[in-house]
Amino acid sequence: MSADELLREAERVMTICNACRYCEGFCAVFPAMELRRTFASEELRYLANLCHNCRGCWYACQYAPPHEFAVNVPRALAALRRTTWQEFARPKRFSGLFRRNGLAVWAAGLAAAAVFLLWGALSAESGLWAARSGAGAFYRVIPYGAMLGVFSALALGALAALAAGFFSFLRQTGTKASEFFAPGHQLRALKDVLRLTYLEGGGHGCNYPDERFRHGRRRLHHLVFYGFLAAFASTTAAAFYDHVLGLPAPYPWLSLPVLLGLAGGLAMTAGLCGLMVLKARMDCEPADEEGRGMELAFLGLLLAVNGTGILLLFLRETAAMGVLLALHLAAVAAFFALLPYSKFVHALYRWAALVKNASEQSKAG
Amino acid sequence: MSLEDPPGREGCDVLVIGGGNAALCAAMTAAEAGARVILLESAPRSFRGGNSRHTRNLRFLHRKPTPYLKDAYLEEEFWDDLMLVTGGKTTEALARLVIRESEDLGEWMEAHGAMFQPPLRGTLHLARTNAHFLGGGKALVNAYYATAARLGVEIRYEAEAVDLEVENGRFRFARVRERGAERLVSAAACVCAAGGFQADLAWLKEIWGEAADRFVIRGSPFDTGRVLRTLLARGAKAVGDPRQCHAVAVDARAPRFDGGIVTRLDCVPFGIVVNREGKRFYDEGENFWPKRYAIWGRLVAGQPGQEAFCLIDAKALPLFMPSVFPPVTGRTIGELAANLGLPVGAVEETVAAFNRAVRPGRFDPARLDDCATEGIAPPKSHWAQPLDCPPFYGYPLRPGITFTYLGVAVDERARVLREDGRPCENLFAAGEIMSGNILGQGYMAGFGMTIGTVFGRIAGREAARHVRG
Numbered sequence: 001m002s003a004d005e006l007l008r009e010a011e012r013v014m015t016i017c018n019a020c021r022y023c024e025g026f027c028a029v030f031p032a033m034e035l036r037r038t039f040a041s042e043e044l045r046y047l048a049n050l051c052h053n054c055r056g057c058w059y060a061c062q063y064a065p066p067h068e069f070a071v072n073v074p075r076a077l078a079a080l081r082r083t084t085w086q087e088f089a090r091p092k093r094f095s096g097l098f099r100r101n102g103l104a105v106w107a108a109g110l111a112a113a114a115v116f117l118l119w120g121a122l123s124a125e126s127g128l129w130a131a132r133s134g135a136g137a138f139y140r141v142i143p144y145g146a147m148l149g150v151f152s153a154l155a156l157g158a159l160a161a162l163a164a165g166f167f168s169f170l171r172q173t174g175t176k177a178s179e180f181f182a183p184g185h186q187l188r189a190l191k192d193v194l195r196l197t198y199l200e201g202g203g204h205g206c207n208y209p210d211e212r213f214r215h216g217r218r219r220l221h222h223l224v225f226y227g228f229l230a231a232f233a234s235t236t237a238a239a240f241y242d243h244v245l246g247l248p249a250p251y252p253w254l255s256l257p258v259l260l261g262l263a264g265g266l267a268m269t270a271g272l273c274g275l276m277v278l279k280a281r282m283d284c285e286p287a288d289e290e291g292r293g294m295e296l297a298f299l300g301l302l303l304a305v306n307g308t309g310i311l312l313l314f315l316r317e318t319a320a321m322g323v324l325l326a327l328h329l330a331a332v333a334a335f336f337a338l339l340p341y342s343k344f345v346h347a348l349y350r351w352a353a354l355v356k357n358a359s360e361q362s363k364a365g
Numbered sequence: 366m367s368l369e370d371p372p373g374r375e376g377c378d379v380l381v382i383g384g385g386n387a388a389l390c391a392a393m394t395a396a397e398a399g400a401r402v403i404l405l406e407s408a409p410r411s412f413r414g415g416n417s418r419h420t421r422n423l424r425f426l427h428r429k430p431t432p433y434l435k436d437a438y439l440e441e442e443f444w445d446d447l448m449l450v451t452g453g454k455t456t457e458a459l460a461r462l463v464i465r466e467s468e469d470l471g472e473w474m475e476a477h478g479a480m481f482q483p484p485l486r487g488t489l490h491l492a493r494t495n496a497h498f499l500g501g502g503k504a505l506v507n508a509y510y511a512t513a514a515r516l517g518v519e520i521r522y523e524a525e526a527v528d529l530e531v532e533n534g535r536f537r538f539a540r541v542r543e544r545g546a547e548r549l550v551s552a553a554a555c556v557c558a559a560g561g562f563q564a565d566l567a568w569l570k571e572i573w574g575e576a577a578d579r580f581v582i583r584g585s586p587f588d589t590g591r592v593l594r595t596l597l598a599r600g601a602k603a604v605g606d607p608r609q610c611h612a613v614a615v616d617a618r619a620p621r622f623d624g625g626i627v628t629r630l631d632c633v634p635f636g637i638v639v640n641r642e643g644k645r646f647y648d649e650g651e652n653f654w655p656k657r658y659a660i661w662g663r664l665v666a667g668q669p670g671q672e673a674f675c676l677i678d679a680k681a682l683p684l685f686m687p688s689v690f691p692p693v694t695g696r697t698i699g700e701l702a703a704n705l706g707l708p709v710g711a712v713e714e715t716v717a718a719f720n721r722a723v724r725p726g727r728f729d730p731a732r733l734d735d736c737a738t739e740g741i742a743p744p745k746s747h748w749a750q751p752l753d754c755p756p757f758y759g760y761p762l763r764p765g766i767t768f769t770y771l772g773v774a775v776d777e778r779a780r781v782l783r784e785d786g787r788p789c790e791n792l793f794a795a796g797e798i799m800s801g802n803i804l805g806q807g808y809m810a811g812f813g814m815t816i817g818t819v820f821g822r823i824a825g826r827e828a829a830r831h832v833r834g
Contacts, residue, residue, distance in 0.1 A: 022501030025482030060500030
């Protein structure tokens, strides 16, 4: 379906839901819907990003197919959500990456791997396959300046693109930037993010991967989310050691960067594997089939970042270090390069939708 | 039709006929008491649950607040509320039994998988009396099916009991049609919980004639009343007015069956209602809508062609819950009338006369305000405001049947009574098929589910007790 058709389908479904409202206890989407009588494109884009895809409303729906109303809220909103990410993406010429996301991830990953392997092979003293140890060992494979330059550029580019995407979210959902300034709204949204309130399905968990209410998916997502934060903290600590304390990597096992990185990496790996298993088992009826490639690509890319990172940590004293470093840097580079054009953006837009939700619910009283 | 010569025969302790709330409560209770239970649901899995699919809450007695119910709701108030809606048409012993046995029903329901939510906007007037199911009735039914299966109940979908063999008040077996084949299922006890007959169009026509062709059935198309008809034919005592049904005014564009909640229209108190001749026929502002919506089905059914049209103007549009179909619009009353297919002159005249009759007052949808008409018949007693704010909107209305009142008489142990008043020894009934014992007329939100749950549990318990001797 085209973006227009997806908008019309979401409008049709929300109009039926708004006359029913039985699902209002599951999540934030239905109470937000109840504040409206009609559903313009701006509002539908917002509601689509507010939906956490817990699927409670699918199994509870008295109008689900084969009923002639054929209501399928999770699918309608997930499909629309996927197209909104494409619409929000900046610069616009990269938005097409969302359409062939699996391919984009593979292409970026392989290209980056080729670049780093070649680079390492050319610049490393005594070749890529050789054991090295001691401070600055990694820089003897890929030089310090190159590493810093490439990753600073990628990170800044990703940040700029995400910021631009955020502003197009505001524009295309009819949201005033001032709604974002109230600390109260931010605080409530932050709580919803940190707890994943709307994967709780009203307290009993979400209907994922099948009809039963379970907390598994929320807990696995927590592993990924908090693992990601720990890995980010590890990177920050490492940067501090390197640039402020003048202590270049690799670091000993009992150091902050390694402990945080290992904990985060293991948590994320466990969470990602769990999410992949659930996805393989999930009931596809309420799913947006076209988005599946993007979701798997994102899980796979994160898994590659973690897997190569953990391997590198354990094998850093061996001759495999050079290859593993190149592969790990390649995975990280691909991750950063695709950050604004991968499922990662769900974090940004869900957060933005949650702030908007906090704002309008506080106004509604 | 002979019930002998069984094409294939199987047996169980307790046979439950029906697949809605009452049937599930009976099946779970009997299974917990150790009985081998088979449950026959005539609908396919995706439409299981009868009219319970369309419910959203249940009323029960409670002495203390719960996480999803405010304050307390005690027997005398409960009883008074029932008196108010039934006008005394009830069986007091059974009604009081339901009320008493409903005490803290929420805990039993939760123990069997039910989930509740606090009421949000729209249903706050029920916040003290009615507990709302998280996700509504289908979610409740899903939870009960899962629990029943875990308790070992054998669930058969698309399995319809087409006849029952009852000898001298003793159930012997049922003839069951399942995937095109018929077989006999015998059981030591049988619980009939298969609902009313509102989906049997031919039966409706026997009562209301051709008019029934234009009725909308709000609930399940599988509530054909076949089990009810069989019980009555096999000597069960009837209860409830066979000619009455609970009917509300729904959007005429609603599907013939199963439209449920979304086709209702709450606009009547904020506009006027005309028939196909363009004439008003009843006081639209007689009382608050929750107290009056149930009479509008019959009112519309009494109009030519069983149709009517609610007309409002732009200022009334935000005052009521949105409905599923968009209103027909017009920049003028005449244009709206034409778009609705109504006689333009007559509608313009009706609106002009109504607008002239409106007396000034302070409009307040939250109370019985003093905005009324003067000098027209029928009057509009409250919320009368001139239709003068374009664009104008119109909704076509038809009668929408929720349920029928005819049922089988039961005693306090849920045993089906025979015509002479003696109870059947092993034949029980629960839910809409017997709610006419308690709800002789009218309706009270969430009370059908209370009757179904309480009597479902009684029927399941008594059936299992009968089996164990």
